[in-house]
Amino acid sequence: MRATGRGLGMRVVILCGGESSERDVSLGSGRSVARALLERGCEVVLVDPAAAVPVLAGPLRPGEVVDGFAVGKEPPSLSDRDRLRWRMHAALTGGPVLELLRGADVVFVALHGGWGEDGHVQALLEMAGIRFTGAGSAACAAAWHKGRAQAVLGAAGVPVAERVLWRPGAGEVPQEVGRLVAAGPVVAKPVADGSSVSVHRVDSPAQLAQVAAEVPSGDVEFLVEPFLPGREFTVAVVGDQVLPVVEIELTTPVFDYTAKYQAGAVGEVCPAHIPADFASRLQELALRAHQALGFGSDTYSRTDFRCEGSGEPMCLEVNALPGLTATSLVPLAATGAGWAYSDLIQRVVDLATR
Structure with missing residues (x-):
């Protein structure tokens, strides 16, 4: 089954990179999206709005080549984040980048984390x-703060674990x-971040x-919540369609940054080997979560379960802007639905331009 979009001849500016700990993932997503759109x-x-020279490539036309980008094993340092944010704001509010954006038929937002995903x-x-x-x-702001x-x-009937917010170093x-740690183990992770950056399993007060x-x-x-020892799944919603369930088969306690973006670090199975009624339940919960947070039928998201x-x-x-690299989970789910990668990207563009 192939999508029948109107990509031919469209002018698309892809925003990628940015100022978050997911900068490298975003650069990988942007290049993958570019190749798919050129194919269409x-x-x-x-464009990387946080870069000193924002236009990374283009205008590119069908048949031209986009260089690859390898996502590192560790997220980039955020020591330069203030400068990256200054560049990003300047690029998006004036000058040649803003003119490029205004001249496009559509802007494909392939930014992950930080300002790219928090609204x-x-x-x-x-x-x-x-x-x-x-x-x-x-919707981005609603989803970003976990x-x-x-x-x-x-409140919408989607099951969530008990959770407590905590500011380390604030007393x-x-x-x-x-109390949660004493009953442990727990997972401690930034309440507003992505790609499982700085996710810790904690077994004791010393940890x-x-x-x-x-x-x-x-x-x-x-955010501190009980460690859930069971299986892990993720479900993507694209427009009105819920994609097949993906199971993440972990060899580590948590699905962290390294596991997510290094090929072969974990097993990812789609469709998941689970009973049909359980798969349907996960899909229904993902759609309910998508809608409860204000995601409309012209958007896409990915909901994670454990x-x-x-x-x-x-x-x-x-996740309001899940990864779109070659090893990302939404493209895998799309494959399970019978879509090629370029079909998925075309559908995302079609949702924004219909």
């Missing part, structure tokens, strides 16, 4: 009247966090203190 007959410009970039594009792929600023998102999901460990010592400042807020020891699935988070 589009004219493409690849900042989407708000700037909305104010400029520029059409772009993916969710709008409100604590608030889980509160919304729980004594709250009693609620201590929690070590996590706190590694955090550069008290400004970083963590099971309790009893097998009951718990929603971990909803």
Whole structure:
């Protein structure tokens, strides 16, 4: 089954890179998207708004080659984040990059994390009247803060684990966090970050203190929740269609950055080898989560689940701009649905331009 989009002749600017810990993943996604759009007959410009020279490539036309990009084993340092954000804001609010964006038929947002996924970039594009792929600023903001998102999901009937927010370095460990650790193990992770950056399994108060010592400042807020020992799944929604369930077969306690972006680091099975009624339940929960956070039928998302020891699935988070690299999970789910990678990218563009 192939998508029948109107990509031929469209001018598309792809935004990738950015200022987050997922910068490298985004650069990989951007190049993969560019190759797919060129295959579909589009004219493409690849832009990293945080770079000193923002236009990475283009305008590229069908038949031209896009260089590859290898995602490293560790996320990039954020020591230069303020400067990257200054460049990003300047590029998106004036000058030649803004003119490129205004001249495009559509902007493909392949930014992950940080301003690219928390609604900042989407708000700037909305104010400029520029059409772009993916969710709008409100849905991105709703999904980005895991604590608030889980509160919304729980109210909508999507099962979520107990959770406590904690600022390492901001004084004594709250009693609620201590209680969870004592009942342990737990998972501690930034409440607003992606690609499983800085995700820690914690088995004792001493390990929690070590996590706190590694955090550069008290400004970083963590979410602490019970470690779920069961199987892990993810489900993508593209428009009104829920894709097949992917199972993530872990060889490590948590699905961290290294496992996500190094080929062969984990097993990823699609469709997951699970009973049909359980697959249907995960798909229904993913669609409910997608809608509860304000994602419309013109957007896409990926919802992650992990099971309790009893097998009951718990929603971990909803990703507004999931990775689109060759080893990413949404392209794998699309393959399970019978779509080629370029079909998936064409469908995302079609949702934004219909």
